[in-house]
Amino acid sequence: MNLDLSPEHELIRSTVRDFAESRIGPVAEELDRESRFPYEIVAELADLDLLGLPIPEEHGGAGGDTVSYAIAVEELTRVDASVGVTVAAHTSLGTMPILAFGTEDQHAEWLPQLARGERLAAFGLTEPEAGSDAGAARTTATLDGDSWLINGSKMFITNAGTDISACVTITAVTGEVGGQSEISNIIVPNGTPGYEVSPPLKKMGWRASDTRGLTFENCRVPARNLLGERGRGLAQFLEVLDGGRISIAAMGLGAAQGAYDLAFGYARERQAFGRPISGFQSIQFALADLATEIEAARGLTYRAAWLKDEGREFALAAAQAKLYTGELSNRAVNTALQIHGGYGFMDEYPISRLYRDQKVLEIGEGTNEIQRLVIARQLGLP
């Protein structure tokens, strides 16, 4: 048994950490305050191959493994969750479905520009009244001659409305089979008439990331934009979400580590009753607990990534990692802010941003409750 990361993994971590601390950290507060999408940072991420990290080289990516990808997302989120989710959603949700289910033509049309990070991709599953309950989805796509006619709306979609967004892969009801909705995945390019994105949604956190509602009104795309087999949409997006959970787990891990690091630094500087507060046992125990749980979270997350790299079943591990890191990051930001005292409540202290950015990690890509459902099913419970 060997639990060491490879020298390449370590170099990826130190490179992404250095980049995040020197290029993103100094502007994170301003981007958050202005709710401004970080185009300059995205361009730099593209130069570092961070927007196509696990995509094979023949499609323009860096050909890295899932462990490397998890490390990169962890390190970005440790400094700025908005940047972390931009990378995670583009890669796991936007690009991966096209790689996994696309035809050669679809690969050639979309993957190079996405993997090189010239354009961003989105995945549209959630609807205003249907999240994990995909059977309640109302967006329809009707085959009309050689095109799909799409009507409906999507909600909380990441990366769909930036200046460099290329396309969104949506789930749509394409018919009915045996009294059940037939769900398929369809690629809708940005700029298609009838496809509109809402203004950016106003959010509690992840403010520098792009989150929109989408509407489709008699939106027509070519029949060849069907992604994968007709009627396989449900199975396909469940597979996409399994992989996506690894990146969200990596975000939870990064958020917890970031909060811990801020609290650790502050506790050693802040003086009370004549000594640094890190000298008090109440602070020491809080940090000791967090450090312990973060190591557990790292083990769960990297193991899920490693299982995927090994071509083994990873759905259970990914759901467990996502659930654990989501809840841990909540405890971590709360404890870390508490250690900061009143200053933690001030906007200029990064912990206040990490606190707001954290909550959605327990909601997006399946709530904690849905993770428990997935885990229970994987355990064979009825």
Added chain:
Amino acid sequence: MNQGDTNAIEAALRLKEAAGDCEVVLVSMGPDDAINSLRKGLAMGADRATLVSDTGAAGSDIVGTTNVLAAVLTHETPDLILFGQQSADSDGAVLWAAVADRLRQPVISQATSLDLSEGKATVKRQTEYGYDVIEAPLPCVIAVSDGINEPRYPSLKGIMGAKKKPQAIVTLESLGVGAEQAGTAGSRTEVKSLNDPPARGDSQLIEGDGEAAARVLAFLNEKKLT
């Protein structure tokens, strides 16, 4: 890897990108795992790396280190040898001068810009009051300042491609360096102990009471430092 080394690697890569037909070779002396530091340079874009790793080299002072590095560099016969400003641990900022002396090559330090043409290097050397422009015929040794460039981040493709690049780990024997020339045997200095500098007893604290600036000025005038 020292921050200064990444400045030197960046300078070398820019020269290569401008000139085309040349090779950037990283050279270091250290334990086996120092190859992981060199990997970062390979990931940035260097072509290959040579690490001298030998238990006989352990404990080398500047004289021993110079013997070893000069032997590798004599073997490589480069047109240009670049050093960073100084190491991050001992902050010596003298190794480049000692290696140049051993190789009997010209040396220029504190280079804030560097151009190569017609067989010579032209360097702006940063000074306290501006800069000197210095030319030296190639081959020569140049130590770059930390202001010469902003080192690039290695790309992910670069990181993953680095392990496939040639990385030689060589011994003292293969370089023809005798046991008496390296390690503690080849060193002329011996560290007896390391201590913090003594606290300065004569410091004055001037608090901001509205007249602090005037008192600082009076102090500087008294010491003839204005």
